[in-house]
Ligand code: ATP
């Protein structure tokens with residue numbers, strides 16, 4: 001696939017129900033636009049859980065049960081990540097955002113997958129760095145549910161596979177490292193339904209927040225393959 005370049009800085013967030021394919025779209029976007037890098041709040045949290053950081057230990061109970069982790073916890077984690085990528089000034093803190101003018105350079109383009117998830121997280125992010133495209137991904141819930149059952153992950157990298165439509169080259173093994181694939185502990189049906197309920201509770205105020213700012217764009221599809229070309233086209237027209 002040919003890669004493309006942005007002419008303007010793209011600061012994108014992906015919003016969608018659990019299992020809608022945010023991670024899949026982020027991976028595809030990064031392949032097409034090498035200037036883009038992605039931060040996934042779920043991957044960062046799972047990394048913290050695996051390596052047993054203090055924050056990871058605290059977050060684990062929330063994640064396992066399908067609840068959101070508290071805003072303050074996720075804000076701290078994301079702010080550190082944004083600083084280490086130099087997307088926000090190293091002087092910014094959760095209480096004193098002191099935002100600088102965001103870089104207009106196309107190389108300062110990024111995708112946030114899974115953050116912000118609440119209107120409160122969104123307004124905190126606004127004071128750190130302005131987002132210029134919010135992609136709301138919509139897929140019927142019964143389709144997502146059947147996909148979750150066949151979802152496997154390579155935990156160390158966060159790479160996602162699906163035995164129905166995006167199978168690994170060798171069964172049960174990561175394509176790049178050959179290491180074993182595992183199931184996410186929060187991917188059983190009951191926990192997923194709770195995650196979906198949390199999403200339903202929090203997403204409407206979140207999307208309204210961004211709609212008021214005029215940066216909301218909605219895309220629908222029954223599969224990730226139906227969504228990707230629409231997403232590519234939209235990014236092309238906005239940032240290409
Ligand atoms: P997908 O299935 O598309 O990866 P998801 O919403 O199920 O999406 P993640 O984004 O990986 O999964 O998040 C997993 C869990 O991590 C959430 O259920 C929640 O507990 C926690 N989490 C991730 N991001 C946030 C956030 N911004 N605020 C609060 N909790 C979060």
Ligand code: MG
Nearest residue numbers: 022023040042
């Ligand atoms: Mg994800």
